[in-house]
């Protein structure tokens with residue numbers, strides 16, 4: 001009976017801070033995920049001049065971190081890039097220090113341009129060069145210093161949308177602007193670099209990778225060693241996961257990081273996953289299809305791939321590889337029993 005719609009008991013219920021589940025049910029229990037995030041591309045060539053502009057006009061005394069947030073048009077408040085992940089472009093100039101702090105959010109950096117900066121993570125200076133992947137696990141003190149001679153720009157990835165949604169975010173300033181160096185520079189990267197030969201005197205500690213830097217040199221060496229001898233994944237090409245040497249699993253408890261080499265004319269098979277992904281183009285030209293949209297990409301662009309959207313990678317070049325860095329929230333979903341992946345259009 002439509003009379004039920006005007007039943008005054010509904011107002012009485014609202015007045016008691018209660019509501020009828022039957023009027024919400026379909027929105028609360030979706031047949032399948034519907035991401036708030038939209039598929040999106042951020043063009044590096046357009047953002048870079050603005051990063052340089054703010055480097056000129058805003059000092060690091062005025063900004064805790066000089067970061068251009070990559071805000072998904074569907075996720076403005078609170079801001080996120082996709083679901084539980086945030087990405088931003090951070091710029092630091094020669095001679096600048098980004099002051100020491102720590103937070104519960106896990107972070108990584110993928111270095112885009114510049115050289116001779118380092119971040120000090122719990123007393124270890126970790127140097128950065130283009131293509132390097134650096135870790136700053138939750139509650140590790142970190143400050144950045146640039147001793148080079150041109151601007152340094154990197155992609156930050158953090159899980160603060162997750163820590164904030166769990167209302168588990170803490171933040172502290174160290175006190176001094178920078179930490180003192182407490183151990184030899186780049187020690188964690190050097191002692192774990194081989195991956196298959198771990199330092200046996202160090203007990204596994206914490207849920208995150210102990211490696212400060214996964215240098216580009218090692219990534220390039222891995223691709224060169226595999227060469228064209230492996231088939232790779234039909235969706236992601238020659239795709240390598242950066243691993244926590246203590247577990248063989250993802251580098252951070254809530255974020256995994258991978259790098260894919262797409263050979264010339266690679267046309268990936270579409271897949272979908274409940275994990276949400278952020279892709280950064282290291283080099284090469286091509287496009288991503290996400291849902292029914294196509295995003296052409298150029299080097300250094302960033303692309304948001306919302307969860308459960310079918311997506312595919314295409315390298316349009318006939319002669320050059322495309323190399324893509326990607327992070328996702330897969331470990332968080334996996335830990336909670338929420339990970340589903342498939343290849344749409346197949347029975348698999």
Ligand code: GTQ
Pocket residue numbers: 065067088090107142156157158
């Ligand atoms: O470099 O420590 O993009 O604390 C956001 C928060 C970077 C950082 C971000 C941060 C940092």
